[in-house]
Amino acid sequence: MAIKDKLSGNEAIAVAMRQIDPDVVAAFPITPSTEVPQYFSQFVANGQVHTEFVAVESEHSAMSACIGAEAAGARTMTATSSQGLALMWEMLYIAASLRLPIVMSVINRALSGPINIHNDHSDSMGARDSGWIQLYCENNQEAYDNLIQAIRIAEHKDVQLPVMVCYDGFITSHAVENIELIEDEKVKAFIGEYRPQHYLLDRDNPISMGPLDMPAYYFEHKRAQAEAMKNAKRVILEVAQEFEKLTGRKYGYFEEYKMEDAEVGIVIMNSTAGTAKFVVNELRKQGIKAGLIKLRVFRPFPFEELGKALSHLKAVAIMDKADSFSGAGGPLFTEVRSAMFDYAKDTKAVSYIYGLGGRDVRPDEIMSVYQDLLEIARTGQVKSTFNYLGVRE
Amino acid sequence: MTKERKMNIREDMSWREMPQGGHIIDAGNAEDFKTGDWRSMRPVWLPDKCKQCLLCWPVCPDMAIPVENGKRKDFDFDHCKGCGICVEVCPFKAIDFVEEGK
Numbered sequence: 001m002a003i004k005d006k007l008s009g010n011e012a013i014a015v016a017m018r019q020i021d022p023d024v025v026a027a028f029p030i031t032p033s034t035e036v037p038q039y040f041s042q043f044v045a046n047g048q049v050h051t052e053f054v055a056v057e058s059e060h061s062a063m064s065a066c067i068g069a070e071a072a073g074a075r076t077m078t079a080t081s082s083q084g085l086a087l088m089w090e091m092l093y094i095a096a097s098l099r100l101p102i103v104m105s106v107i108n109r110a111l112s113g114p115i116n117i118h119n120d121h122s123d124s125m126g127a128r129d130s131g132w133i134q135l136y137c138e139n140n141q142e143a144y145d146n147l148i149q150a151i152r153i154a155e156h157k158d159v160q161l162p163v164m165v166c167y168d169g170f171i172t173s174h175a176v177e178n179i180e181l182i183e184d185e186k187v188k189a190f191i192g193e194y195r196p197q198h199y200l201l202d203r204d205n206p207i208s209m210g211p212l213d214m215p216a217y218y219f220e221h222k223r224a225q226a227e228a229m230k231n232a233k234r235v236i237l238e239v240a241q242e243f244e245k246l247t248g249r250k251y252g253y254f255e256e257y258k259m260e261d262a263e264v265g266i267v268i269m270n271s272t273a274g275t276a277k278f279v280v281n282e283l284r285k286q287g288i289k290a291g292l293i294k295l296r297v298f299r300p301f302p303f304e305e306l307g308k309a310l311s312h313l314k315a316v317a318i319m320d321k322a323d324s325f326s327g328a329g330g331p332l333f334t335e336v337r338s339a340m341f342d343y344a345k346d347t348k349a350v351s352y353i354y355g356l357g358g359r360d361v362r363p364d365e366i367m368s369v370y371q372d373l374l375e376i377a378r379t380g381q382v383k384s385t386f387n388y389l390g391v392r393e
Numbered sequence: 394m395t396k397e398r399k400m401n402i403r404e405d406m407s408w409r410e411m412p413q414g415g416h417i418i419d420a421g422n423a424e425d426f427k428t429g430d431w432r433s434m435r436p437v438w439l440p441d442k443c444k445q446c447l448l449c450w451p452v453c454p455d456m457a458i459p460v461e462n463g464k465r466k467d468f469d470f471d472h473c474k475g476c477g478i479c480v481e482v483c484p485f486k487a488i489d490f491v492e493e494g495k
């Protein structure tokens with residue numbers, strides 16, 4: 001029987017880490033992720049895990065220590081936010097290109113400046129091309145479930161890539177919700193033993209990692225890395241199916257909410273999807289065919305699947321909690337619209353950037369987005385493609 | 394020159410065949426790769442002056458001074474980087490140091 005509990009997002013992640021019992025955790029505190037290593041270090045102190053906990057002096061060192069540990073053959077985890085992720089930057093790329101399946105919780109927080117500790121997605125969105133798999137979570141349950149699945153995805157022999165599990169700072173990380181936990185031994189059985197093919201402490205098969213790679217080989221290694229990300233698409237679904245058998249909870253690339261007969265919809269990530277579902281329900285009561293897609297997997301990007309899922313809509317709003325300062329919409333908008341060019345050419349797409357630096361997003365604001373979409377659906381005209389929601393104009 | 398390897402990495406190989414992450418899964422496979430092609434200075438061994446004291450051999454960071462039967466031979470220019478350490482070390486001025494390409 002599953003265990004019912006009440007936990008904050010950070011507590012849920014720490015519990016998942018206790019159940020995973022990684023060989024090494026190297027972490028540095030930063031709001032709002034601090035509680036993850038804090039709670040976890042209590043499990044270490046209590047002897048509830050066998051983990052070697054490395055208290056480092058910066059996030060650059062945290063990721064460097066994770067890379068060293070994972071390269072040595074240890075199952076390795078960490079957590080960070082915002083500037084911490086930014087400080088890890090060069091090491092993120094190295095973790096991915098060395099094909100080290102590190103699993104990291106990213107508790108989304110705005111990047112400075114101006115300095116701000118509240119939630120948006122500018123940190124993990126900035127790392128979208130680092131070669132890490134990125135899973136996004138609406139609530140505590142999804143954060144817990146995704147972290148456990150992330151181990152399997154990362155370590156799969158056809159993938160061997162690091163994974164970020166991203167959830168909203170404070171909104172998800174600090175709010176206590178009901179949650180269903182899996183029994184310790186079932187988690188253990190689900191993730192299995194970590195058996196890397198090549199690792200530095202394998203003294204019978206000495207290897208070198210991270211040598212200089214000249215023009216005659218570098219491109220081939222990057223091409224192989226790109227293939228691993230493609231393979232992750234298949235593996236993510238396989239792991240999700242097994243996870244569903246274990247828990248009854250279903251995961252895919254994205255969740256479709258009332259999309260079957262929808263005429264207008266939004267694409268959104270993380271906790272604001274909860275607010276938006278409430279708005280969809282309100283609209284449905286009025287007989288308006290509104291739907292929603294909540295993206296779970298941003299890397300690898302489900303190009304074809306997402307494009308097709310939007311093809312029957314008249315209008316869609318793609319909502320970004322990060323700006324890419326291109327003057328042409330946020331990162332999610334750019335990629336979703338690119339997919340729509342092939343698979344949903346007749347659906348009008350508009351961009352909304354919202355909630356930067358923790359600005360609250362209220363149901364009436366989401367409602368106004370649907371009203372804009374209904375207007376587009378009615379007239380076939382897009383008055384404004386690039387929009388900011390909830391800012392004082 | 395190539396020894397028994399788990400995998401012989403060649404420039405005509407597809408990305409599908411190579412070890413992932415650019416890992417070197419064979420210890421000592423550096424001799425399979427010509428890494429001396431960006432040398433700007435070139436050591437020139439002068440056998441007439443050489444006393445075969447072998448002081449140059451252990452200081453070369455690239456093992457580019459082959460020794461056979463206790464005697465050094467000419468440089469291995471596939472791997473010599475032209476750092477000039479051997480030139481400095483030689484007590485008998487038996488190694489000249491010239492610009493590459495001259």
Ligand code: SF4
Pocket residue numbers: 442443444445446447448449450465482483484485486487488
């Ligand atoms: S150090 Fe000079 S003299 Fe001695 S072996 Fe080398 S080249 Fe010859």
Ligand code: SF4
Pocket residue numbers: 436452453454455456457458468472473474475476477478479480
């Ligand atoms: S120049 Fe440097 S690399 Fe070349 S043989 Fe001498 S010591 Fe070795």
